[in-house]
Amino acid sequence: MTNVLRIALVDPNDDTRDSLKSMLLGMDTVWLEADCSRYEFFPDVIEQTAPDVGVISLDSDNEKSIRLVERLASDAPDTVILAASESTDGHLILQTIRAGAREFLTLPMSHEDLAAALTRVSQHKFGTTEGGARGCEVIAIAGATGGVGTTSAAVNLGCIFAADNRNSVALLDLDLALGDADVFLDAIPDYTLADVVQNVSRLDIQLLKQSLTKHSSGLYLLPRPVELHDTIGITxxxxxxxxxxxxxxxxxxxxxxxxxYSAVDMAAIEAASKVLLITQLDLPCLRNVVRLMMSFEEVDGLQSKIEIVVNRAGLESGQISLKKAKETLGRDIYALLPNDYRTMVEVRNNGVPLINQAPKAPITQALRDLAAKLQGKEASAEPSESGKSNESKWKMFWPGAKS
Structure with a gap:
């Protein structure tokens, strides 16, 4: 698990409370455990949720809010109190700090000021910056068509990430109708994505983990719904x-x-740090890559996250050459995964990850290399050609597109 800060917020003013909530929800290394609109209810919220940080907006009632700071500093010493106010009056600031607030933040609060304050809290709670809060790397695995190996790549990358005890890793199966990540892991889940969606407003981090299925590799799985009609509630x-x-x-x-590539898939793609587009070296797949890349151009910032991964490279029967594929696509291939049909059938049918079933196989090593590249992507990724050059090559390859 990340060293995430769990936060509770109280502010009787709807506008400033919503603004703070929005800012907190946009931060990867914090979780908004609860928000409250009444000072008198906040001690119960703190008692029930035991957050790492309590944010108290003072402006609705300075006297009442400072008494609240003082009470929580005494009753909940493990919760760090951050006070916030539009006032910069020195007397108010001194009163608040003496009452037990760790920091005094000025409203309207900037993202940078809030992030800096939470970083200081995180360093105090978890140690130095190296041992402090980590962001989450979100890797979305997409396919140029069905059957290209997206699930095998997703499952086995997840298990490889999880093999490093410094990581905590979850796998989310978004193939809502026909997903089979649970089969690859020989798992029988108690809960699915539909259950989590139904209860997400009531879940905290501990309950979430109890809702996931933990594999022996350390990977946590959130599978697709069992019944097709359960997919309706997933938006x-x-x-x-x-x-x-x-x-x-x-x-x-x-x-x-x-x-x-539904609205649900696109929401996941937008949240991703990196999107791996899995393809094979045949004409239908490469045409779909072109089509998808043309569509992705319309989403601001998306193309820079896309990396093309060729699966089943080395398959003898009539594959387009890698050189020709790169020329046609106008960009580099991020990774090659070798063809090893027999090994992949064995691991899928046995429900055992590659790192356990075939740790020395070339396909396993290739996935290890891909995982390592993803974790060091800023250093290893090479810049692609300019957007205009790429655009012209997509459109030249796609019949009927306007130049």
Missing amino acids: DESLRKVIGLLKASFTHLVIDLSKT
Whole structure:
């Protein structure tokens, strides 16, 4: 699990409370455990949730809020109190700090000021910056078509990440109708994505982990719903809430997308740090890569997150050459995964990850290399050609597109 800060907020003013909530919900290394609109109810909130940080807005009633700071400093010493106010009056600031607040923040609060204050709290609670809060790397695995190996890549990358005891890793199966990540892991889950979506507003980090299925590799799985009708309640908005909670709970989140590129899939893609587009070296797959990349150009900032991964490289039967594929696509191939059909069938049918079933196989080593590259992506990724050059090559390859 990440060294995430669990936060409770009290502010009787709806506008400033909503602004602070929005800011907190946008931070990967914090989780908003609870928010409250009444000072008198906040001690009960603190007692029930035991957050790391309590944020108290003072402006609705300075005297009442300072008494609240003093009470919580005494009754809940493990909760760090941050006070916030539009006032910069020195007497108020001194009163608040003497009452027990760790820091005094000025409203309207900037993202940078809040982040800096929470970083100081995190360093005090968890240690130095190196041992402090970690953000979550979200890796979305997409396919150029069905059957290209997205689930096998997602499951085995997740297990490789989880093999490092410094990581905590979750796998989310977003193929809502036909997902089979649980089969790859020989798991029989008690709860699914539908259950988590239904209860996401009531979940905290501990309850979330109890809702996931833990594999012997250390990987946590959140599978697709069992019944098709259960997929109806899973929307892009509800998924964003689930991803937010998962990001606050784990250092790595791997998402196995469906092939429909629905609003739910696109919400996951938008949340991702990196999107691996899995393809094979055949004409239907490469045409779909072109089509998808043309569509991704319309989403601001998305193309820079996309990396093309060729699966089943070395398959003898009529594959397009790698050189020709790179020329056609106008960008580098991020990784090659070798063809090893027999090994992959064995691991899928046995429900055992590659690192356990075939640790020395070339496909296992290739996935290890891919995992290492993803974790050091800023240093290893090379810049692609300019957007205009890429755009012209996509459109030249796609018949009927306007130049």
